[in-house]
Amino acid sequence: MSCCAPSSDHLAAALTALPSDEEVAVAARDLGDGTRQIELSVPTVHCAACIRSVETALAKLDDVQTARVNLSTRRVSVRWRGDRLPPIVSTLAGLGYPPNLFDDAQDGRDPVLSELLRAVAVSGFAAANIMLLSVSVWSGAEGATRDLFHWVSALIALPALAIAGRIYYRSAWSVLRRGRMNMDVPIAIGITLAYALSLYDTVHSGEHAYFDASVTLLFFLLIGRTLDHVMRNKARAAVAGLARLAPRGALVLAADGSRDYRPVTEIEPGMRLLVAAGERIPVDARVVAGASDLDCSLVNGESAPQAIAAGAEIQAGTLNLTGPLTLEALRPASNSFLAEMMRLMEAAEGGRARYRRIADRVSALYAPVVHLTALLTFLGWMIAGGDWHRAITVAIAVLIITCPCALGLAVPIVQVVAARRLFENGIMVKDGAAMERLAEADAAVFDKTGTLTLGRPRLTNAHEVAPRLLGIAAGLAAHSRHPLSQAIAAQAGVASGPDWEDVRELPGFGVEGRTGEALWRLGRAGWATDGRADEAGTVLARDGGIVARFAYEDETRPGARATVAALAADVGPVEMLSGDTEEACRRVAGELGIGNWRSGLLPADKVARIEELARQGHRVLMVGDGLNDAPALGAAHVSMAPATAADIGRNAADFVFLHSSLSAVTTALDVAGRAGRLIRQNIAIAIVYNVIAVPVAILGHVTPLIAAIAMSGSSILVIANALRLMRTARRGAAARPAAEPVAA
Amino acid sequence: MSILVYLIPVALFLGGISLLAFLWALRSGQYDDMDGAAQRILLDDDEAGGTRADERVIL
Structure with a gap:
């Protein structure tokens, strides 16, 4: 390789x-x-x-x-x-490149990105050419030459506004129609009025035209918007490309014995399904034939696999571990456990829909103030001199100067840099608003199985077992897909054990094999000893006599303890909500130092607890991975999920982290916190700039040249400030070891 | 100043050509995989078993 x-x-x-x-x-x-x-x-x-x-x-x-x-x-x-x-x-x-299918109707092409790039290209072309002509005007072109330059500028600016400005007009119209306000409204009004006034002045051989301001503004803003889109799309594509855990279909066994692969949506109650070992159960079903072990950790949070046999009812989404099963579908996919979780999730969503982004909140205050100032300026000049043309020119200069170029760039640029930094650390963020919400979190709730723990058992008493017996157990275990077997094999490593004959796996019981005359069995105590031993747990038996016992625990995620401690210190109360047994929860909670935990919870109980915390005024960060966590992920103020989470959990979460360490949570919090501070700084810079520039504009001293300098100056200032986050990221990345490969 | 009658259209025309070239590149999918393009320069042509850009898969 x-x-x-x-x-x-x-x-x-x-x-x-x-x-x-x-x-x-x-x-x-x-x-x-x-x-x-x-x-x-x-x-x-x-x-x-x-x-x-x-x-x-x-x-x-x-x-x-x-x-x-x-x-x-x-x-x-x-x-x-x-x-x-x-x-x-x-x-x-x-x-070594395991592929996944993904759900993406876009087929790899992104029409929004194409439109944005086209708009950037057109506005960039227009801005450069108009600027060339404007510089000539500023350096002294007069009379007919100046009018000619203005006319050419007007011709170039028109298609730029039509093609590149459309994005802003559309967005501004869609929020205005709903009686709301966003940053695009003052932008759309500003560029349109600037163009209209300049056109009027050009027709009447006026001295000043603002075509350059109008188009340059568009160009800068579109750059910020395009970067923002690229970053978000990259994260979305990365999440969509993760291995799909929900099956797309199943092998249906017809009455005449023929087998046919059907999509999940076509499976109806009563159909016979064949599910091989290693596949997930497509719909809620009853076992007709076969025996196996079932991994339910993703569905209800139970960490220990369950043995099942004919007659058992099993839920959609569980993983068939060891033996092939013949099932009879009980409910259609639209009525299965997964669909029920979707419905719970839709009902729970709400906290997030109400959240308004910082930029929107600022512009809701900013836009009326700007428009009012421009209006008052107009009225003031009318009263003072009565020259309506002069009054309009000054009022529009105020609009152009205050047009939130810096504001429109201030927020997206910081979020793009922050998202890039998170991406380098293997964390995908869905959008900028998620980062703002994460910075506000003041309580953390964790799921146990698969989140605080890795959801796979680890052998804890390897040192108590004789190395020779461990080698034999590992040799047998290598023949099984059962997680408990794989834990033994992983612990013992590759040992040169005896030669095995007649190895077979009995789903639901264990593995057996012969070396010479001896019959070895690894599995449930009752089965390994032919019913002689009456104990629970996993044992290695030789000819029916127990020679070794194995103890397991669910391995905690790397960095879990440090993360919980850091969250408790910096963020707020940390809780663990799990669907697993009280005993398993007590052990993990004790190990990680979590004082507040609840066990045996149903999905709706988790949502209820998060809503209770929200009523107490907390903004909850939820970290979870299972199907049963998805509604809670949707209900929380902000949520994270590991890449190994169930599909709907991943889609519900704001952040998805790819590496196994839980320190991703603190990294994300750190970056989000610093991004929040930079955004506030940038907004402050933009406001200070306005406080200085607006009086100059109101007094009528702003020429197109001054407007161009002031706008570019403030834009460069906020971009430079945002890039400070990148610089610390470089330093941080250099200190860290090379990125581990992305978990598939 | 009559030279401007030629110079301005020439400047716009040249700028317009580069704009059209960019739009063509965008439309023909050359901006679809920026990271891949950066890495493919390391591959020798005769080694690369895949398809060349002009044979790219039409989506």
Whole structure:
């Protein structure tokens, strides 16, 4: 494998299955001329060598016409000829780049970004050319020459306003229609009035025209807006590219014995489904045949796997660990556990919808003041001199000078820099408002399984077991997908054990195998001893006699203790809400130093607790990963989820962190806090600038030249201030070891 | 000052050409993968097994 071969994350590998060929075939698009195309997310691709190995390997497959990696979105697009699907998934997985399917109706193209870039290009072109002509006017062009320059400027500015200004007109109109105010309203009014007045002056051979101010303003503001969009989209694409945990469909067994892969939405109650080991249960169902162990941690927070046999009812979203199952669907997907969580989530959402961004709050105050000042200036000049043309010119100069160029850049630039910094640390942020809300958080609520813990068991008593027996246990355990077996295998490492014969796994019980004459069994005590021992727990037995016992605990996430302590000190009360048993919660809470915890909670109980905290005046940060946490993530003031979280949890959360360490929470809080301070500083700078510039404008001393200098000056000031965050980020990144590979 | 009659249109025309070139590049997808373009320069042409830019997959 080349250079930076991605090391697969054990956790992710254990929890996520590769998309099956059926799923890929369903998702592929028919391009018409006998070719089909599929786009797959490959989160582990990250350098030139990765691009080459993926593209060469895929291009070598039969029927494949083209394969191209998009490194920005971490996706690969493959086109092939014919109906038969080439082995794309297995080829990619074999190279060490496990692919995922993703839900994205956009097909990789982003129309909003194209429009923004087009607007930036047009306004940049117009601004540069108008500025050229304006400089000539400022340096002394007079009479017919000046009028000619003004006319050319007016011609160039018109398409710029029509194409680039449309973005602002649309946004301003949509909020005005609802009786609200945002930063785009004064911008739209300012540029339009400046253009209209300048056109009037040009027609009447006036001395001053503000075409340059109008278009330069647009150009600067569009740059800020485009950067903001690019950053947000990058985060969204990265989240969409994470492995999907909810199955897209299932193998349906027809009455005549034929098997057919159907999407989840077409599964109806009564259908027989086949679910292999390692797959997730698509809908709520009853087991008809087969036995297995079920990992419910993502669904209800229980950390210990449950053994199931025929007759058991199981919930959608749980993971089938060890044996193949035949199921009978009980409810359609629209009525399953997952859909119920969605409904709870929609009901809980509200706290966030009410939140108004700092920029909007400022502009709600700012815009009326600006427009009132301009109006008063107009009236003042009318009363003083009665020259209405002079009065309008001065009033519009006030509007241009106060046009929130600095304000419009002040907030997005800081948030773009902050999001970039978080991205470098493996944290995706959905939008700028999320960062503002995170800085306000004053209480933290954690889920247990999968959030404070990794949701995978760790062997705690390896030192009590004889090394020889541990080696034997590890040899047997290597044959099983059960998490408890994998914990033993991971702890013991690769040992040269005896040669095994007749190894088989009995789903729900354990693994057995022979070495020479001895029969070894690893699994449930009752089964390993043929019912002689009456105890719970996992044992290794030789010919029915227990020779070793194994104890486990759910491994806590790296950095969990330090994070909880830091949150308790800097943010506010920390609580743990879990669906797991009281005993498991007590141990984790004790280990991490959390005094306030509740166990055995249902999803609605978690939401209720968060709403109770909100009523007490707290702004709650919720960190959780399970399906059962999704409603709580939606109800909280701000929320975070690890990359291994359930799909709807990831979508509900404001932040998603990719690395396993929980220190992402404190990093995000730190960056959000500093971004909040910089935003306030920038707004203060913009206001100070206005306090100085507005009196000059009101007194009628502002020429287009002064307006251009003042506006560029304040913009450069706020950008430079925002970039201070980047500088500390560089220093911070250099001090940290090279980024760990992104968990798939 | 009659030279301006030629110079201004020439300046606008040249600027317009670069604007059109940018819009064409945007439309033909050359800005779709900025990170990838930065990395692909490290690959030798004969080694790169994938497709070249002019054969890019049409979405």
